[in-house]
Amino acid sequence: YxxxxxxxxxxxxxxxxxxxxxxxxxxxxxxxxxxxxxxxxxxxxxxxxxxxxxxxxxxxxxxxxxxxxxxxxxxxxxxxxxxxxxxxxxxxxxxxxxxxxxxxxxxxxxxxxxxxxxxxxxxxxxxxxxxxxxxxxxxxxxxxxxxxxxxxxxxxxxxxxxxxxxxxxxxxxxxxxxxxxxxxxxxxxxxxxxxxxxxxxxxxxxxxxxxxxxxxxxxxxxxxxxxxxxxxxxxxxxxxxxxxxxxxxxxxxxxxxxxxxxxxxxxxxxxxxxxxxxxxxxxxxxxxxxxxxxxxxxxxxxxxxxxxxxxxxxxxxxxxxxxxxxxxxxxxxxxxxxxxxxxxxxxxxxxxxxxxxxxxxxxxxxxxxxxxxxxxxxxxxxxxxxxxxxxxxxxxGQEPVRNWWDNGDYQIAFSRGSHAFIAINLQKNGDKNLRQRLHTGLPAGTYCDIISGDLIHNKCTGKSIQVDKNGLADIYVGHDELDAFVAYHIGARI
Ligand code: AAO
The missing domain is CATH 3.20.20.80 (Glycosidases)
Known part of the structure; x- marks a missing residue:
């Protein structure tokens, strides 16, 4: 059942x-x-x-x-x-x-x-x-x-x-x-x-x-x-x-x-x-x-x-x-x-x-x-x-949570193994923007943010990130953006 x-x-x-x-x-x-x-x-x-x-x-x-x-x-x-x-x-x-x-x-x-x-x-x-x-x-x-x-x-x-x-x-x-x-x-x-x-x-x-x-x-x-x-x-x-x-x-x-x-x-x-x-x-x-x-x-x-x-x-x-x-x-x-x-x-x-x-x-x-x-x-x-x-x-899928990061407050990020990555910013005080170089767990490449846009005809209609060969990328979620989070996965990679 x-x-x-x-x-x-x-x-x-x-x-x-x-x-x-x-x-x-x-x-x-x-x-x-x-x-x-x-x-x-x-x-x-x-x-x-x-x-x-x-x-x-x-x-x-x-x-x-x-x-x-x-x-x-x-x-x-x-x-x-x-x-x-x-x-x-x-x-x-x-x-x-x-x-x-x-x-x-x-x-x-x-x-x-x-x-x-x-x-x-x-x-x-x-x-x-x-x-x-x-x-x-x-x-x-x-x-x-x-x-x-x-x-x-x-x-x-x-x-x-x-x-x-x-x-x-x-x-x-x-x-x-x-x-x-x-x-x-x-x-x-x-x-x-x-x-x-x-x-x-x-x-x-x-x-x-x-x-x-x-x-x-x-x-x-x-x-x-x-x-x-x-x-x-x-x-x-x-x-x-x-x-x-x-x-x-x-x-x-x-x-x-x-x-x-x-x-x-x-x-x-x-x-x-x-x-x-x-x-x-x-x-x-x-x-x-x-x-x-x-x-x-x-x-x-x-x-x-x-x-x-x-x-x-x-x-x-x-x-x-x-x-x-x-x-x-x-x-x-x-x-x-x-x-x-x-x-x-x-x-x-x-x-x-x-x-x-x-x-x-x-x-x-x-x-x-x-x-x-x-x-x-x-x-x-x-x-x-x-x-x-x-x-x-x-x-x-069944990938475990990895690469957890937080700023000790209202900003977090984590990956699901090497398949997907999300960052959320609900920071209310101090530096309200999330701007960090983070481990994404993802293979190197360019990825489209599937929240501000989509991958269409091999182009990102919204934001994107470059993941280097160590899985690192510059992640940005401004405090005043339409959405409080960004998300990337291997299905939306250029
Ligand atoms: C309608 C009228 C009534 C009239 C009745 C009969 O509105 O005025 O007396 O007809 O003529 C739905 C509607 C009802 C409607 C009913 C029948 O919501 O308004 O009544 O259809 O048409 C309890 C139940 C839970 C139930 C929930 C609404 O346990 O099962 O109330 N949900 C389901 C459905 C719902 C449906 C029914 C059941 C009935 O999803 O849509 O009703 O089929 C406490 C209790 C809970 C209780 C909540 C209700 O929770 O523990 O068991 O749920 O209160 O608010 C703290 C406490 C916690 C408490 C919580 C409150 O945290 O620790 O215990 O706060 O959220």
Whole structure:
């Protein structure tokens, strides 16, 4: 469950939040495949509640396991999976097994009625006996109040969401069928939503009944890749290591520590031994990110601390570190535009759903010739500084971190063996420019900086360096430049 089943040396996932399946299929063929992305996380695919104003988070309120959302129906989902696999790009589905809807009633995206008050979900079907009640949850209002309490966190309700009793064989069977349906279609794995709120043994039992991956696209006997949302920062919270035997975990300490460093609260020089020595889980157990669908709107962490698309320079630099460092499987968030208005530390528009036409249909993505998207879709995964670092990571491969240099403060540089080299400058005081003759680890030659430009027709469109026969080069990152870093690798050498 730890292996993402990437093709070749691909190694990065992007979350195309709320994209339509047809668009994701196009994107796999025209961009993700050619530019070396390994996979796509898609927003929840099963029927969910339709809420007022159509917030993005309605997708986290399941109504049934039928495959139909505003992103498309089952046929479109199948077509996408096939096209992406053929383009060398895997599909991972965000699965919401912990709960059904909140305490309201209405219609789901496939036309099934549901009632969260009486806990009737005829589309599955689930009834009141399939949910946790006072016999297992000790809080008066059945809500989780203490997230560190194992029983409460798993047997009570997360923000009012009706909490499924996964101890019931019937409930597990319905969920196994759902996951097997997706596996048979050809997905490579799952993001497990709200994992901390489910008992590890229940998940284990569900996973033990899963099919192996579809042989049309995967080697025989491949198991789905599963990564768990376990928000753990140490202390007495529920430890994410309770889940590492089940698959990978999303290592929130990575996001928190890296954000803290790039925000200027901790010198970059300390990153020299970043990873397990900082208390993180072993690299092979981790999936990492800088931004996510929750972080960008402060549904986890804090606005002002979290880094999202509205702070592009910081997002690019921190993402570059994530992609240059050899830890975990990185996931790049790709969002859509919303009008962020922060009041009292909260974004009043934290609910805003994907761009739609006046009938509520999600808009298609029409990229520009310069590879960027239009105003509605941010497409961080198409920013040059980011997709070129995806290539950097691919070229760095399994090479170790070497040639570490720092100025004792907010400037660092390191190589990945003799394949790639990066220098980052976030210096705030004293000599703010990074100007050094450094060991790059690279073979002699002229290299293009893949951040300020590209190698095109054997010429650098941005900056370049000369590496001498000892691997030394003059590295420069001015403090006032568009980007806070430069990056070079053997794939962009003249
Ligand atoms: C919506 C409405 C609610 C309404 C509900 C039901 O917004 O007002 O009550 O419907 O009608 C998403 C949205 C929710 C939405 C939900 C359903 O974010 O707003 O509710 O869909 O439509 C916890 C969970 C974690 C969860 C996260 C948001 O543990 O699993 O909250 N993430 C996932 C998804 C998310 C989704 C759901 C789960 C539900 O990614 O998109 O919700 O399917 C503490 C806890 C964490 C907790 C965070 C939340 O963290 O430990 O477990 O996450 O708080 O902020 C310190 C502490 C640390 C603490 C942290 C805060 O560092 O050490 O423990 O601060 O960041």
């Amino acid at each position: 730890h292996n993402p089943h990437f093709i070749g040396n691909r190694c990065v996932i992007t979350h195309l939040m709320e994209w339509k399946y047809d668009d994701i299929g196009d994107e796999c063929e025209r961009f993700l495949g050619p530019y070396g992305y390994g996979g796509v996380q898609v927003s929840p695919v099963n029927e969910h509640a339709i809420l007022d104003r159509r917030p993005w988070y309605e997708r986290y309120q399941p109504v049934s396991y039928d495959l139909r959302t505003r992103s498309g129906d089952e046929q479109q989902f199948r077509r996408m999976v096939k096209r992406c696999n053929k383009a060398g790009v895997r599909i991972y589905v965000d699965i919401v097994l912990n709960h059904m809807t909140g305490g309201q009633s209405g219609q789901g995206t496939n036309g099934n009625h549901y009632n969260g008050i009486t806990m009737q979900y005829p589309g599955v079907p689930f009834g009141p006996n399939d949910f946790h009640g006072h016999e297992s949850c000790q809080t008066k209002d059945l809500e989780i109040h203490n997230y560190s309490d194992r029983n409460e966190a798993r047997n009570c309700r997360l923000s009012g969401l009706r909490d499924l009793k996964q101890q019931s064989e019937y409930v597990r069977k319905k969920q196994v069928d759902f996951l097997n349906h997706l596996i048979d279609i050809g997905v490579a794995g799952f993001r497990s939503d709200a994992s901390t709120h489910q008992w590890p043994d229940d998940l284990r039992s569900i996973y033990s009944q899963l099919h192996t991956l579809n042989k049309e696209f995967f080697p025989e006997n491949s198991h789905p890749f599963i990564y768990h949302e376990t928000i753990y920062y140490g202390g007495n919270g529920i430890n994410s290591n309770e889940y590492t035997s089940l698959g990978r975990i999303i290592e929130f300490r990575f996001y928190k520590e890296i954000t803290n460093v790039f925000r200027g609260n901790n010198q970059l020089r300390w990153l020299k031994n970043f990873g397990t020595e900082w208390g993180l889980v072993p690299s092979n157990d981790a999936l990492v990110m800088i931004d996510s669908h929750d972080l960008r709107v402060g549904h986890t962490g804090k606005l002002g601390f979290n880094i999202n698309c509205f702070e592009a320079r910081l997002l690019k630099a921190s993402t570059a570190f994530m992609l240059a460092w050899n830890y975990g499987i990185p996931r790049v968030m790709s969002s859509y535009f919303w009008n962020q208005i922060i009041r009292d530390g909260k974004d009043v528009n934290d609910w805003v759903g994907p761009p739609t036409d006046q009938h509520g249909n999600i808009l298609s993505v029409h990229p520009n010739a310069d590879l960027t998207c239009n105003h509605e879709w941010i497409c961080e995964h198409r920013w040059r500084q980011i997709y070129n670092m995806v290539r950097f990571k691919m070229i760095a």
